[in-house]
Amino acid sequence: IVPVAMDQGSRFAIREGGRTVGAGVISKVLA
Numbered sequence: 001i002v003p004v005a006m007d008q009g010s011r012f013a014i015r016e017g018g019r020t021v022g023a024g025v026i027s028k029v030l031a
Contacts, residue, residue: 012024
């Protein structure tokens with residue numbers, strides 16, 4: 001799994017092996 005830089009409040013989806021294993025909304029950006 002490769003970390004992706006995203007803006008706060010944006011949606012994200014974690015895909016592995018062609019299927020979505022996680023999804024949600026960024027509530028806080030970790031530096």
